[in-house]
Amino acid sequence: MTSANAIVCSFYTPDDYYGNHARQLREQLDELGIEHELLEITKAPGEDWADTTRRKIGFIRSVCERHPDKKVFWIDIDCRISYLPDYIANSTADLIGFQRSFGSPLQIGYGNRTRFWEPSFWGIGTSPQARKLIVDADELEKRAKVKATDDYFLEEAWRTNARQLTFQMIPTTEIARERAPLEPGQRQPFFTFGSSGNVADFKNKVVQHGGGKQVGLRRKLLKRAKQVEKKLPDGIRGPLRRIADASGVTGALTAGKAKGIDSERTRLLGEVLGFSLKGERASAESSLKQFEEKYVASAAEKANLDAAHSFLHYSANGDGKLELMWWAKPFPGNFGDWLSPLIFQHYSGSKVFLQSPVKPANKGHIVALGSIGRFIRSSSVVVGTGVSSLDVELNKKATYVSVRGPHTSGALKAAGGPDVSSYGDPGIVISKIFPLGRGKTSGRGVLVRHFSHAAIPLRLPEDLDELSVMMSSKEAIAAFVEKLNEYDFVITSAMHVMITCQSYGIPCALITFEGFEENVHGSGIKYSDYALGAEVEVMEPEVMPLDMRGLDLRSKARPIKVSDSRISEVESHILRGIALGSKK
Numbered sequence: 055m056t057s058a059n060a061i062v063c064s065f066y067t068p069d070d071y072y073g074n075h076a077r078q079l080r081e082q083l084d085e086l087g088i089e090h091e092l093l094e095i096t097k098a099p100g101e102d103w104a105d106t107t108r109r110k111i112g113f114i115r116s117v118c119e120r121h122p123d124k125k126v127f128w129i130d131i132d133c134r135i136s137y138l139p140d141y142i143a144n145s146t147a148d149l150i151g152f153q154r155s156f157g158s159p160l161q162i163g164y165g166n167r168t169r170f171w172e173p174s175f176w177g178i179g180t181s182p183q184a185r186k187l188i189v190d191a192d193e194l195e196k197r198a199k200v201k202a203t204d205d206y207f208l209e210e211a212w213r214t215n216a217r218q219l220t221f222q223m224i225p226t227t228e229i230a231r232e233r234a235p236l237e238p239g240q241r242q243p244f245f246t247f248g249s250s251g252n253v254a255d256f257k258n259k260v261v262q263h264g265g266g267k268q269v270g271l272r273r274k275l276l277k278r279a280k281q282v283e284k285k286l287p288d289g290i291r292g293p294l295r296r297i298a299d300a301s302g303v304t305g306a307l308t309a310g311k312a313k314g315i316d317s318e319r320t321r322l323l324g325e326v327l328g329f330s331l332k333g334e335r336a337s338a339e340s341s342l343k344q345f346e347e348k349y350v351a352s353a354a355e356k357a358n359l360d361a362a363h364s365f366l367h368y369s370a371n372g373d374g375k376l377e378l379m380w381w382a383k384p385f386p387g388n389f390g391d392w393l394s395p396l397i398f399q400h401y402s403g404s405k406v407f408l409q410s411p412v413k414p415a416n417k418g419h420i421v422a423l424g425s426i427g428r429f430i431r432s433s434s435v436v437v438g439t440g441v442s443s444l445d446v447e448l449n450k451k452a453t454y455v456s457v458r459g460p461h462t463s464g465a466l467k468a469a470g471g472p473d474v475s476s477y478g479d480p481g482i483v484i485s486k487i488f489p490l491g492r493g494k495t496s497g498r499g500v501l502v503r504h505f506s507h508a509a510i511p512l513r514l515p516e517d518l519d520e521l522s523v524m525m526s527s528k529e530a531i532a533a534f535v536e537k538l539n540e541y542d543f544v545i546t547s548a549m550h551v552m553i554t555c556q557s558y559g560i561p562c563a564l565i566t567f568e569g570f571e572e573n574v575h576g577s578g579i580k581y582s583d584y585a586l587g588a589e590v591e592v593m594e595p596e597v598m599p600l601d602m603r604g605l606d607l608r609s610k611a612r613p614i615k616v617s618d619s620r621i622s623e624v625e626s627h628i629l630r631g632i633a634l635g636s637k638k
Contacts, residue, residue, distance in 0.1 A: 060126075072131055079129070108195050114128055145179070153226075154168075191207040195207045323355060326345065367527060376406050377417055381426065384524075390423065398628065438456050440461075444465050448465055459585070500520065500544055508523075
């Protein structure tokens with residue numbers, strides 16, 4: 055419930071980008087019943103974006119003066135709130151907001167960034183101390199001659215007044231743009247971050263505060279590498295990217311560094327995961343026991359432990375050994391990616407070990423499910439792999455049993471590789487592994503989002519349930535597939551959920567979400583690549599509004615089923631790939 059003692063404010067210039075966002079934000083705030091002041095301003099002659107942002111401070115001060123008894127919240131005009139949580143609307147803090155760069159409490163303070171507050175959404179209380187902060191910021195902005203943006207003046211006023219202020223940080227899990235799946239019991243995120251791109255244009259051109267750690271060398275190198283890659287001609291970009299992937303440079307630059315304030319805790323978690331990857335059950339269980347005797351796992355740590363359990367299942371059970379490439383992250387795992395070890399252990403009976411796509415691969419291994427064609431190596435045996443865009447140079451020296459479809463085959467031929475005409479995503483065999491019949495269904499539909507869509511604030515019809523795509527264990531996947539078969543229809547933005555539905559013949563619709571079309575990586579060719587390879591009707595994602603109430607979703611679901619003969623042919627591809635992969 056929104057407090058009657060709060061007002062949201064922002065301003066905007068009357069150009070197409072900001073004017074359109076202002077209209078959308080106003081409509082949203084009106085619908086939510088939140089009082090607001092959205093002011094249209096005009097740039098003065100010679101004024102640039104940085105100059106315009108400075109005017110924010112004086113505007114907020116004026117709103118505070120007009121509403122002395124209301125909490126005043128600023129929101130950037132291209133950001134959104136799906137609701138205003140009670141703990142924010144009725145906060146008693148002098149200042150409330152996100153930490154800079156939307157950091158978490160474990161990264162708090164100037165040791166991690168040069169400024170404390172994220173300027174896109176923050177609120178000022180009604181106390182004299184709170185209002186003094188905005189007055190001080192405004193007075194400084196009026197007299198300062200430096201080239202600076204609004205957050206510079208907010209930071210200066212904060213540093214001056216911080217010892218006298220109560221403050222409250224909004225958790226980073228409230229940001230709907232994040233791709234991380236919702237944690238158990240987590241509120242639906244209320245804030246969607248927008249960016250016009252002007253921040254990047256004015257970086258290093260306006261005054262910044264000192265303090266904070268220097269950006270790590272790896273992060274600098276990754277950023278620089280991306281900048282250089284964009285400027286390269288197409289004929290050079292592909293080969294260089296392939297060299298970086300195969301040599302492990304990509305993995306080194308993108309690998310996350312374990313974070314934690316307890317070194318033993320971090321060590322034990324690392325041991326559980328490391329031993330599980332190697333199939334060392336006794337050691338993994340010993341480290342897990344030590345961890346559980348001392349610590350309570352956070353949601354992120356539980357996700358790591360769930361993934362470790364899945365790794366151990368595949369690496370410690372079976373006869374023989376099979377190296378397999380798949381995307382293991384984000385933990386606990388993504389349904390479509392973790393179909394790969396499930397399928398290949400089922401058909402091989404072997405212990406399955408992860409070959410990371412971004413680490414060097416000297417030994418023979420199989421590359422199968424997913425749009426991971428760019429990571430194919432000379433030592434790879436390829437079974438049904440695809441690409442997400444055509445600007446990828448595939449390795450022509452690998453052993454190709456099959457690819458996902460004709461688009462991937464064309465990309466391979468363009469790279470000077472063999473002409474592969476055997477198609478089919480291995481995911482279509484799932485109905486053979488779990489032979490479930492579709493009896494009487496529930497009368498309801500279910501939404502399954504791509505993991506990158508997990509935090510989008512949606513409004514769903516009452517007859518639509520929702521299931522998470524985040525899982526990795528065989529038990530979880532089996533239960534998920536069984537549950538899908540209980541519904542009348544499935545609405546999904548995850549391609550391998552659609553493929554699973556088409557393996558069983560469950561009516562399904564493929565969708566994406568308005569404003570989040572680019573969350574799923576690639577140009578979109580993978581959908582037609584799959585369909586043409588599986589010999590089924592092509593389904594392109596239909597863009598859905600965030601408010602899906604009132605839509606006839608049932609009519610959008612298509613009862614498409616992959617033929618038994620096509621599934622059998624893909625089974626033969628898998629068996630041949632296993633035979634070749636075991637010899638390498």
